[in-house]
Amino acid sequence: MKTLAERTAAQRPNVALTALLSLAPLAVGVIAAFLLQAVLAPAVGPFYAKLVLDVGIAILLSVSLNIVNGFAGQFSLGHGGFMLVGGYTAAYLTYYGSIALWGTAEIHGGFMEGGDIFFMVACVVGGIVAALAGLLVGLPSLRLRGDYLAIVTLGFGEIMRVVIQRTGDVLPVAEAKQKGMLGSLTNVGGSLGFTDVPQYVSPTPWLEKTGHAGIFFTYIFVAICVVVAFRLKASSNGRALLAVRENEVAAEAMGVVTARAKVTAFVMAAFFAGIAGGLFGHQSTLSPSELGFQKSIDIVIMVVLGGMGSISGAVLAAIVLTLLPEALRNFSQYRMIIYALSLIAIMIARPQGLFGTKEIWETTWWRRLFGRRTKAEAP
Amino acid sequence: MTIFLQTFVNALALGSLYGLIALGYTLVYGVLRFINFAHSDIFMIGAWISFTFTGWLGWSTGAPAYALPVILVLAMGFCALLAVAIEQIAYKPLRKAPRLNVLITAIGVSLFLQNTGVLKQVFGTQPQRMPSLVNDHVMFTLAGVGVQFVDVLVVLLAGALMLLLQWMVFRTRLGRAMRAVSFDERTASLMGINVNQVISITFGIGSALAAAAGLLYALKYGSLKQSADATWVLLGLKAFVAAVIGGIGNVRGAVAGGVLIGFLEMYGAAYLSPHLKDVYVFVVLIGVLLVKPSGLFGKAVVEKV
Numbered sequence: 056m057k058t059l060a061e062r063t064a065a066q067r068p069n070v071a072l073t074a075l076l077s078l079a080p081l082a083v084g085v086i087a088a089f090l091l092q093a094v095l096a097p098a099v100g101p102f103y104a105k106l107v108l109d110v111g112i113a114i115l116l117s118v119s120l121n122i123v124n125g126f127a128g129q130f131s132l133g134h135g136g137f138m139l140v141g142g143y144t145a146a147y148l149t150y151y152g153s154i155a156l157w158g159t160a161e162i163h164g165g166f167m168e169g170g171d172i173f174f175m176v177a178c179v180v181g182g183i184v185a186a187l188a189g190l191l192v193g194l195p196s197l198r199l200r201g202d203y204l205a206i207v208t209l210g211f212g213e214i215m216r217v218v219i220q221r222t223g224d225v226l227p228v229a230e231a232k233q234k235g236m237l238g239s240l241t242n243v244g245g246s247l248g249f250t251d252v253p254q255y256v257s258p259t260p261w262l263e264k265t266g267h268a269g270i271f272f273t274y275i276f277v278a279i280c281v282v283v284a285f286r287l288k289a290s291s292n293g294r295a296l297l298a299v300r301e302n303e304v305a306a307e308a309m310g311v312v313t314a315r316a317k318v319t320a321f322v323m324a325a326f327f328a329g330i331a332g333g334l335f336g337h338q339s340t341l342s343p344s345e346l347g348f349q350k351s352i353d354i355v356i357m358v359v360l361g362g363m364g365s366i367s368g369a370v371l372a373a374i375v376l377t378l379l380p381e382a383l384r385n386f387s388q389y390r391m392i393i394y395a396l397s398l399i400a401i402m403i404a405r406p407q408g409l410f411g412t413k414e415i416w417e418t419t420w421w422r423r424l425f426g427r428r429t430k431a432e433a434p
Numbered sequence: 435m436t437i438f439l440q441t442f443v444n445a446l447a448l449g450s451l452y453g454l455i456a457l458g459y460t461l462v463y464g465v466l467r468f469i470n471f472a473h474s475d476i477f478m479i480g481a482w483i484s485f486t487f488t489g490w491l492g493w494s495t496g497a498p499a500y501a502l503p504v505i506l507v508l509a510m511g512f513c514a515l516l517a518v519a520i521e522q523i524a525y526k527p528l529r530k531a532p533r534l535n536v537l538i539t540a541i542g543v544s545l546f547l548q549n550t551g552v553l554k555q556v557f558g559t560q561p562q563r564m565p566s567l568v569n570d571h572v573m574f575t576l577a578g579v580g581v582q583f584v585d586v587l588v589v590l591l592a593g594a595l596m597l598l599l600q601w602m603v604f605r606t607r608l609g610r611a612m613r614a615v616s617f618d619e620r621t622a623s624l625m626g627i628n629v630n631q632v633i634s635i636t637f638g639i640g641s642a643l644a645a646a647a648g649l650l651y652a653l654k655y656g657s658l659k660q661s662a663d664a665t666w667v668l669l670g671l672k673a674f675v676a677a678v679i680g681g682i683g684n685v686r687g688a689v690a691g692g693v694l695i696g697f698l699e700m701y702g703a704a705y706l707s708p709h710l711k712d713v714y715v716f717v718v719l720i721g722v723l724l725v726k727p728s729g730l731f732g733k734a735v736v737e738k739v
Contacts, residue, residue, distance in 0.1 A: 130534060195720070199727050201533075202469055207723055210716035213671075311455055345666070347673070352541055359538050398542035399524050406531035428704035429477045 080285075081208075084278020090270035104270065106381060108299030108338075111273035112331050113373035117357035118277075118366060124355065125364035126293060127320040130205045133326050135350035136212025137185040137406055141329020141335035143243055144218060145181030146252045148422060149174055149337065151239050153253060162253045166268055174201055175254040175272060178333035185260065185329025186322045188215075193321030195275040197314045204240050218251030219343040220246040229425030256337040273334050280327045284366045287323070296320055297364065360401060362408030372408075380417045441581040441704040447585045447654060449696020450592035454647035455673035456680065456688040457599060458640030464616040464683040465636045468533045471540040472520065475547035476513050476641045478661055480648025482557045484509045485564050485658055496567045502566045506591075509526020509649050510642040518634050518642030525637075544667075551661025559660050564652035576587070588650045595646055596689050599639070603685055612636055616683065670711065672699070675719045681732025690731065 056066075065214050069133065096104040116134060123131045140326030150160050150313030157163045192211050199207060223242045231239050256269035268368075287293040293317045298306035307313050332346070357376050379397075383390035410418055455477050462470040487508050488494055493501050524543050528536045551557045568587060572580035603609035614622040615632045623629045651669075652658060659665050676695040680687025693716055701716040720729060 078529075195724055199723060202682075203678070203723055203727055204581050205469075206675070207720055209671075210675070214713050214716050217710060221709050254606065346669070349664075356538055356541065358536055363534075388549075388553060392546060395542045395544075395546035399539050399546070401540045402531075402535050402542065403524070403527045406528065407493045 064276050081278060083280065085275055088274030088278060090272050092268050106378065108270050108273055110374050110377045111270065111277050112335050113354075113377045114277050114370050115273070115327055115331040115334070116354045116363065117369040117373040118280050119324045120354050121288065121358050121361070121364065122146045122284060122296070122370040123320045123324040124358045125362075126288065126296040126300060127317055129317055129320065130201060130355075130364070131192075131208045131210045131321070131324070132205045132348070132351045132355065133208030134324070134354045135346045135348060136208070136215045137189060137325040137328035138190045138210070138332035138350065139215050139219060139346040141178075141181035141185035141325075142332030142341050142346065143181075143249065144184040145174075145177040145214065145333030146336045146341050147240075147243055148177035148180060149253050149255070150225070150249070150251065151231055151236045152177065154228055156235050158228075158232070160231075160251055160253060162255060170253070171244050171268070173274070174337065177282070178272075178276070178330050181333040182326040182329035186326040186334065188329075189321045189325025190318065192325075192430055193318040196399075197317065209348055209351065212346075214346060216343050216347050219243065225250055244341070246343065248340045248344075249336065250325065250340050251335055251342055252339070252341065253262055254337060256334050257339070259357055269338070272413060276327075276330050276334065279369065280330075281366065283323070283327075288308070288359050288364075290315070290332070292303065292319065300364070321329065356398065357421075360398075360408055362410040362412060364412040365408065365410040367416055368408060368410040368413075371415070396433060436578050439703055441700050443579065443581055443585050443696040445700035446693070447588045448697075448700060449693035450589050450690075451647050451651055452673045452676045452695050453652075453689040453692025454592050454595060454643050455655075455670060456677040456692045457596065458644045459674050459677040459690040460680070460682055460685060461612075461636050463677070464534070464620075465612060465633050466525070466686075467557040468536045468540070468547055469674065471537065472473065472543040472547060473640070473644060473668050474673070475544045475551075475652075475661075476517055477644040477670055477673075478666040479515050479516065479551065479647045480509050480641075480645030481564075481658055482551065482647070482648075482661060483512050484649040484652055485562055486557070488565055488567065489546075497565070497567045503569060506646060507695050508650055509645040511592060511643035513648075514638035514642040517637045521634055538715070548666075561660055562658045564656050564658055566656075567653060569583065571613065584654050590652055591650060595643060598653040599685065600642065602639070608632075672712070672715050675715055678729055679689040679719060679722050681729030684729070684731050686693040687729060688730035691729070 072094060096107060099107070113267070120131065120134050123129050153160050153163060153170070156173070157170075162315060165171075165175070180422070188211075190207055196205050222245050224247070225244045226234060226239050226242045231242075287296075295306065295311040296319075298309060298311050299313050299316050302315055306316075335341070335346075353376070357372040358369055360376065361370070361372030380390055380394055383393055386393060415421055455473070458473050459470060460472070484505050487505050488497070488501070491501075491504070493505075520543055524539050527535060528539060531629070549683060552559050553678070568583060570582060570584050573583045573586055574581055601609075603612060611622070611632050612635075613628045614625065614627055615629055615636075621631055622632075672695055673692065676691035677688045678691070680689070680690075680691025695718075698714050698718055699711045703711040706714075726732075
């Protein structure tokens with residue numbers, strides 16, 4: 056006869072093994088990112104490699120906005136602004152940081168060497184700064200709801216854009232060395248944009264010694280973001296967000312601290328938007344006019360099209376809406392008209408988005424196609 | 435003092451324009467409870483269609499005295515019809531859908547109007563100069579500041595339209611129906627009000643005002659950027675901010691908000707920094723919303739369980 060202590064020990068999960076298994080989706084993501092970079096990109100050539108990259112950044116943006124708009128149901132139009140904050144922080148760090156560390160503003164080292172690591176860290180720092188901005192914008196959301204919140208987030212994005220447009224020119228290497236990093240804090244290019252940012256995220260088709268693996272970096276962050284979103288959705292914190300979306304008063308009655316839940320959602324979304332801004336900015340030039348109100352709207356469209364709260368829907372919508380204008384390129388001047396009309400048509404035909412709040416594999420047609428029939432369902 | 439007075443004149447003219455556009459946002463929000471993102475594009479089309487009509491009627495080089503009222507009526511009528519058509523096709527099927535969907539549809543309509551406008555068969559990609567329909571001259575001089583005829587025209591015409599709308603909303607049967615729909619759509623329809631018709635008419639009225647604002651804008655500033663240009667969206671956005679500051683859904687608040695935004699922008703540009711004029715508007719917006727989330731003249735809505 057075993058003692059009670061022995062029996063409970065047998066019941067207890069193996070913490071180390073569980074932790075290891077929970078890393079599996081992330082590992083799959085990293086492998087997928089590597090395959091995209093090393094196999095797909097060279098196979099399709101530079102033009103399509105750039106598209107693969109754009110799709111990755113779009114997924115990062117739509118999945119992260121889905122946390123605020125989809126999970127918590129808070130309508131934010133400030134994602135472009137968070138991208139702007141993160142992108143400029145990261146670009147400032149890599150440009151002036153590279154000059155301070157290595158004396159040039161070029162890419163430093165090869166694949167996954169000093170320069171690449173430095174770039175990834177800069178992106179994360181950009182994300183953290185954007186998250187702080189998210190905290191700042193999230194606080195008013197305690198008082199505002201619905202359309203008003205949308206306007207405040209939009210106003211925040213516009214303020215950031217105008218402020219960035221008033222900054223000074225980017226300093227050349229010699230001058231930057233002389234002034235130091237703090238001295239060049241306001242020299243991020245103004246309305247012309249931040250030029251000469253080291254092109255870590257450049258769609259080169261093949262990993263060369265001096266090359267840059269933009270697709271790989273982007274999809275690593277995409278993998279992290281998607282895993283975090285799924286984990287969040289399944290966790291008690293995530294369910295608190297869903298409760299806030301469905302009915303704020305009822306959620307509060309059930310013991311959800313709605314204020315904290317909303318601000319958490321804002322901060323998380325802003326963090327990933329900041330990273331996306333960093334990735335976006337290291338292609339060539341970071342321009343404030345590209346990250347305005349229009350960009351925020353593009354991302355909201357992705358979330359609504361995919362279905363509010365559906366992560367797989369957000370991913371799919373990001374892919375479709377990034378590729379659609381490219382597919383319509385042959386119609387050049389009519390393509391935006393077709394895009395606009397299809398947007399209206401989809402909203403009228405399917406107001407809940409492609410998948411509603413469900414994931415792809417929870418929809419009835421998926422189950423009908425791929426699902427195993429249980430006894431109860433069998434005719 | 436001269437700068438102060440000159441700024442005052444400019445601010446009043448710009449504020450009246452913002453007020454006119456803001457009325458459209460407020461009216462639509464009142465009956466449908468959604469932000470009509472396509473409203474700034476109706477304003478843009480109002481400006482461009484005035485230009486087009488002027489060309490068609492052969493008034494590009496010299497216009498008779500009756501040119502302005504004719505163009506005004508044509509532009510307002512065109513935009514009202516266009517808006518009613520948009521409402522019937524794009525918004526009406528979504529009456530029962532979540533508001534976010536209607537918002538996305540409005541963005542779709544906005545993109546559609548912008549990108550249709552740049553087609554060479556429509557308005558084209560080239561910026562144009564609006565021919566002067568009125569004999570613009572310095573009307574009178576006030577403490578060294580020459581007040582242009584067009585400024586007076588903008589303020590008077592905008593003021594007249596606002597008063598007309600006031601009368602319409604608060605003194606006519608249609609206005610009473612609009613207020614009833616805004617107050618409670620369901621009860622209004624039980625009382626025998628044709629809600630769909632009222633919504634359509636409201637769209638038409640708001641858009642006619644935007645068209646008038648478009649014509650006045652074209653007359654005052656002269657240059658017309660291509661229809662997909664960001665300036666139009668930004669102007670519309672600021673007018674929308676005006677509507678929010680005044681308390682969205684509140685007709686008088688929209689006018690007050692518009693004038694306030696006009697003064698804020700012009701005096702900020704004249705005395706602080708001209709480059710940051712968009713920042714002042716949004717900073718004040720955020721400030722107002724934080725202190726009084728329903729706007730300066732809006733009523734606070736208590737959420738009932």
